[in-house]
Amino acid sequence: TSFGTVPSREVIHILENAGYEAVFVGGAVRDHLLGKTATDIDIATSAEPKEVKAVFPTTVDIGTAHGTILVLMNGEPIEVTTYRTEGTYTDHRRPDEVHFVKSLQEDLRRRDFTINALAMTKDGELIDLFGGKADMAERIIRAVGNAADRFNEDALRMFRAIRFTAVLGFDIEEQTLKAIRDNATQIRYISVERLKAEMDKLFAGDYVVKAFHNIQNTGLNLHLPLFPTDTEKLNRTVPFESAVEGWACFMIVGNFSPSDVARAYKLSNVERTFLSTVKDAYVNRMDYQFTLDDYYNYDLATLITAEKLIRSIHANGEAISFTEIKKMKQSLPIQSIADLSVDGKKLMEWTSQKGGRWIGEWIGKIEQAVLHGTCKNDPNDIKEWFLYEFNREK
Numbered sequence: 001t002s003f004g005t006v007p008s009r010e011v012i013h014i015l016e017n018a019g020y021e022a023v024f025v026g027g028a029v030r031d032h033l034l035g036k037t038a039t040d041i042d043i044a045t046s047a048e049p050k051e052v053k054a055v056f057p058t059t060v061d062i063g064t065a066h067g068t069i070l071v072l073m074n075g076e077p078i079e080v081t082t083y084r085t086e087g088t089y090t091d092h093r094r095p096d097e098v099h100f101v102k103s104l105q106e107d108l109r110r111r112d113f114t115i116n117a118l119a120m121t122k123d124g125e126l127i128d129l130f131g132g133k134a135d136m137a138e139r140i141i142r143a144v145g146n147a148a149d150r151f152n153e154d155a156l157r158m159f160r161a162i163r164f165t166a167v168l169g170f171d172i173e174e175q176t177l178k179a180i181r182d183n184a185t186q187i188r189y190i191s192v193e194r195l196k197a198e199m200d201k202l203f204a205g206d207y208v209v210k211a212f213h214n215i216q217n218t219g220l221n222l223h224l225p226l227f228p229t230d231t232e233k234l235n236r237t238v239p240f241e242s243a244v245e246g247w248a249c250f251m252i253v254g255n256f257s258p259s260d261v262a263r264a265y266k267l268s269n270v271e272r273t274f275l276s277t278v279k280d281a282y283v284n285r286m287d288y289q290f291t292l293d294d295y296y297n298y299d300l301a302t303l304i305t306a307e308k309l310i311r312s313i314h315a316n317g318e319a320i321s322f323t324e325i326k327k328m329k330q331s332l333p334i335q336s337i338a339d340l341s342v343d344g345k346k347l348m349e350w351t352s353q354k355g356g357r358w359i360g361e362w363i364g365k366i367e368q369a370v371l372h373g374t375c376k377n378d379p380n381d382i383k384e385w386f387l388y389e390f391n392r393e394k
């Protein structure tokens with residue numbers, strides 16, 4: 001079986017012709033063996049960055065110091081990284097320096113987990129030096145080498161292990177799990193930005209509940225910027241469409257405010273605003289069902305996320321299908337104030353009065369009357385209703 005895209009195989013072919021070794025590595029190989037389509041394709045090579053640059057006409061430096069060159073092949077960007085080992089880690093985050101090496105084995109040894117330490121030739125031949133294939137068959141996440149040492153080097157790996165349980169549904173191997181427990185405090189060395197990026201990926205997984213429990217069982221929760229104390233509440237069965245839905249769930253399970261979550265994990269303003277609206281919609285939905293005003297005030301994504309949270313968390317209320325929500329929303333007499341068949345000018349004409357604050361107030365009343373079916377969204381109907389109410393209030 002061939003692997004990778006035509007341009008990526010061409011990159012390997014050209015490097016080999018120039019006398020270097022080159023193979024596919026990392027997540028793409030792992031995902032291929034799992035029958036998933038790989039997202040980003042990474043190539044590892046014995047060629048040093050300057051040698052890679054010399055072989056291809058179009059390259060972009062994206063991390064020469066760390067050995068990574070972006071090669072543009074028939075318009076496709078492909079990351080090519082020189083075989084390397086990492087020096088000492090004094091800050092538990094990043095190697096103090098990297099050394100380029102000539103052997104693939106040395107490069108694979110510095111990778112985090114056995115399932116991520118697989119390589120594949122351009123002809124689809126698997127190179128498995130650390131038992132990654134067997135661990136994949138057993139659905140196990142196992143550190144390459146001594147787990148505690150590996151987590152001491154880079155504490156983020158502990159969180160990556162958890163993230164892979166969320167995405168793959170695998171279990172963490174016993175020694176690896178113990179090492180996470182023993183070294184959990186070190187997660188404090190990792191920046192919020194990197195934790196956020198891992199959490200975003202975690203939320204895309206089908207096994208978020210499992211990952212949440214793992215975070216709690218290992219004690220990592222105690223050293224994260226913020227984490228729900230009672231993950232037992234989470235009973236999720238509906239996949240999240242986006243990471244921000246996951247963050248909304250995180251907020252509700254933890255009983256946090258939108259700003260708590262946003263501050264702790266440096267969420268973007270867009271994400272923070274979404275959390276606020278979803279929380280409001282969720283609270284309304286918790287009362288019983290969405291009201292007509294809820295259907296009108298919240299956009300479809302907010303309503304669906306709120307409903308998803310109801311289903312994900314042990315909570316009262318009977319589930320409504322997403323199609324039902326969509327139908328309810330579409331069947332509203334108006335979708336927004338812009339849909340009203342009258343405007344302020346009409347009100348001035350009908351009453352022979354000058355403009356002023358009263359117009360906005362009355363447009364609001366008309367909006368409510370139309371939404372709740374008191375009158376149809378028809379200029380004649382509205383005129384009749386409006387003039388009656390208007391004169392009555394005078």
Ligand code: ATP
Nearest residue numbers: 025026027028040110111112116117154156157201
């Ligand atoms: P994803 O599907 O999220 O891209 P991935 O495994 O490809 O998952 P990347 O961050 O793209 O993750 O990293 C590519 C490869 O680099 C990994 O498969 C792994 O071999 C290695 N790697 C990444 N991060 C680390 C780390 N912190 N420590 C050791 N090796 C790592």
Ligand code: MG
Nearest residue numbers: 026027028040
């Ligand atoms: Mg990747």
